[in-house]
Every structure is written in C-alpha cells, then in structure tokens.
Amino acid sequence: MRLERRASKAGKRPVAERGAGRTPTPIYISRRTAAVLAVVGAVLVALLLYAASSVLVVAFGGLALAIILSFPVRALSHVMPRGFAILVTFLALFGVVFLALGFLVPLLVRQLSAFVATVPAIADRANDLLLDLIEPLEERDLLLVDPQDLMNDLVRDLFDRAQEIVESALSGLIGFISSAVSFGIALFGMLFVAAYLLIDVRKVKAAYLRAAPKRYRHDAQELWEAFGVSLSRYLGGLVFVVILQGVLAWLALTVIGVPYAILLGVWVSITAIIPYLGPYLGGIPAVVVALTFGSSMFESEATTAILVVVAYFLIQQLEGNLLTPRIQGRALQVHPILVLLAVIGGAQLAGLAGVIFAVPALAVMRVFLDFFRARLRTSPEEESSV
Numbered sequence: 001m002r003l004e005r006r007a008s009k010a011g012k013r014p015v016a017e018r019g020a021g022r023t024p025t026p027i028y029i030s031r032r033t034a035a036v037l038a039v040v041g042a043v044l045v046a047l048l049l050y051a052a053s054s055v056l057v058v059a060f061g062g063l064a065l066a067i068i069l070s071f072p073v074r075a076l077s078h079v080m081p082r083g084f085a086i087l088v089t090f091l092a093l094f095g096v097v098f099l100a101l102g103f104l105v106p107l108l109v110r111q112l113s114a115f116v117a118t119v120p121a122i123a124d125r126a127n128d129l130l131l132d133l134i135e136p137l138e139e140r141d142l143l144l145v146d147p148q149d150l151m152n153d154l155v156r157d158l159f160d161r162a163q164e165i166v167e168s169a170l171s172g173l174i175g176f177i178s179s180a181v182s183f184g185i186a187l188f189g190m191l192f193v194a195a196y197l198l199i200d201v202r203k204v205k206a207a208y209l210r211a212a213p214k215r216y217r218h219d220a221q222e223l224w225e226a227f228g229v230s231l232s233r234y235l236g237g238l239v240f241v242v243i244l245q246g247v248l249a250w251l252a253l254t255v256i257g258v259p260y261a262i263l264l265g266v267w268v269s270i271t272a273i274i275p276y277l278g279p280y281l282g283g284i285p286a287v288v289v290a291l292t293f294g295s296s297m298f299e300s301e302a303t304t305a306i307l308v309v310v311a312y313f314l315i316q317q318l319e320g321n322l323l324t325p326r327i328q329g330r331a332l333q334v335h336p337i338l339v340l341l342a343v344i345g346g347a348q349l350a351g352l353a354g355v356i357f358a359v360p361a362l363a364v365m366r367v368f369l370d371f372f373r374a375r376l377r378t379s380p381e382e383e384s385s386v
Helices: 002-012 031-051 053-076 082-117 119-139 147-171 173-199 201-211 214-256 261-271 278-293 301-332 336-373 380-385
Strands: none
Touching: 031 053, 053 082, 053 173, 053 214, 082 119, 082 173, 082 261, 119 278, 173 201, 201 214, 214 261, 214 278, 214 301, 214 336, 261 278, 278 301
C-alpha cells in the first residue's frame, strides 16, 4: 500500500519536478556526425552575421568601448567598489558626451557653415595660386591650352561636383534620418554591451577558461591576458593620441591666428586614426585656409602657411617619435612596413573601414602568432622518425 501511495504521489508531481534531479540521457553520435553538425552550425552563424552585419559592429564596438573604459574603472576600483567605479565612469562618459553636444557641436556647426560660405573665396585663391605656378610653363610654350580656360574648366568641374553632392545629400534626407536612428540604436547597443562586459568580466573570463581543456587552461589564461594588454594599450593609447593631436593643432592654429581653428583641430583628430596618411590629410585643409585667409597676426599668407606647416610637422614628430612608441609600442611590436602593408590591404578589402581596423587586426594577429609560435610542436613520433 505504501509503495502504491508513493507511486501515485510521484505520478501526480509535475514533469519538471520529477526530472529535476535526474542526469540527462546521453545521445550518442559518431565523430563524423559531430564534425558535420559543427560545420553546419558555423556556416549558419556566419550566414546570420553576414545578413545582420550590425550585430558584429555592436559586439566589437562594445568590446572596444569596454577595453577603453577599463582604464578608469581599474583606477577607480582602488578607492571604491567596482560597481560604483563602473557607474562613475559611465556618468563621466555621458557628461563628456552631453558637454560636447551642448557646446562643441554647435560651435563646429557654426564654423562649418561659415567655412562652406567661404568655399568660393578658397576656390578663387586656389585658382590664382595655380595660375602663378603654371605661368612659367605658359611662357615657355609648354601648355597646349590656355591656362585661364584650364582653370575655369577645373573650377566649374569642382562646383558641379559640389552641387551633385549637395543634391544627393538633400535627396537622401529620409535615408539620413533612418541612418541616424540606426546609429542611435547601435550606439545604445555598444554601451549596453560595454557595461555588461565590465560588470561580468569575471564571469566571462571564468566561462572562457572552463571552455578550454584542463591541460590548456594556463595557456588560455595567458592568451586572455595577452589580448587584454595588447588591445587595451593600443585602443587606450589611440584615443589619447588622437585627442591630444587635435588639441595641439587647435592651440597652434589659435596662436598663429588661423580662422576655423576648432574645426581644423577636430579634423586633425578624425584623420589621426588613419596611420601614415592621417597627418597629411589633417594638415592640407589648414594650409589651404592659411593661404586663403592668412592670419590675424601676420600680413603675409605665405608666412602663415609656413608657420602652419612647421606647427603640424612638430606635432607629427611629437606623435611619431615620442607618444606612439611609448604608449602603443608595446601593444603592436610590428615593423612599420607590415603596418603600411596592412593599411593598404585593409583599404582594398573594406575601404575606409579597412584602413581604420587594419592596425587593430594586425595587433590581434601578432598576439595569436606569438601564442602559437611558442607552443606548436610536431608530434614526438614524427620527430623520432625523422
């Protein structure tokens, strides 16, 4: 009777409660089937990520932001709990963003509007300079066309190009609004991913180590630390160097008296992300503005342009010989030729995005190469047979 009552009670229990303490029944498959399932799963994930590429952008953007913010979080963790350190860091980040949106962005918009209004004057000045340069060629009858006609055609072509850009921008206003909404959602996703990575970094690391076989967990931990040191040093150093170059350019142009100093300084910070070519792209607009409008302190536009070139050259020397080697040198440890080749290859593969992400990808490849180069060996049987 007792056995019947127990069986009836067990039959009345929910299915979830009855199976809560049981070991799952294994489903045995062959190694070939497991390999096929793994390949099919990897292909499906790759197709999904290809169809929804924004997922990768949010994931890697959040990872990069978490790595950058790990510096202040780690510093604040010495004087307060880690949770409060993360909260203070994000509040400071939001404060900087709101300050930029409330002060810097309106100022940039005003300077950009004024700069666009002076584009015809810049074109006229460039026309005069080019005429002065090709005048010796005309005197020696080395030109097949009239210089003035050549310059008029060039200026007309430039204005036609500018008009096409403006018309396409106006016609794509709805697409711009949609892109802005998508960008806002992606930015929120990056912040969300970064916050949770900073909060659950220990859980993420523990899950990563548990996924590795026991005999390789020490090596997996070394790989984790190598990635953390390399990427955090590179990304954190890149942000510092980029901001510092923009500030130095703004200060130099302000001292020289060149107009649109803030706008040109922000342009320097943007182009500084691009290795090698960035300093030249960042300096050309400043030299053009100096040749066109001169300075409030110097009468000669040529003198102003020379001072701008000298200032940008000194900033580049400071960045190339002092800041980058000290801040980012340990992160890369890659020959400059390889960096240049990586930038060229990235440009051919993915355009501007490939140029920007070429150096971080090269840093990741270097970490993998160093890791496996120190560990990969041929099997003892093959070594003995040889």
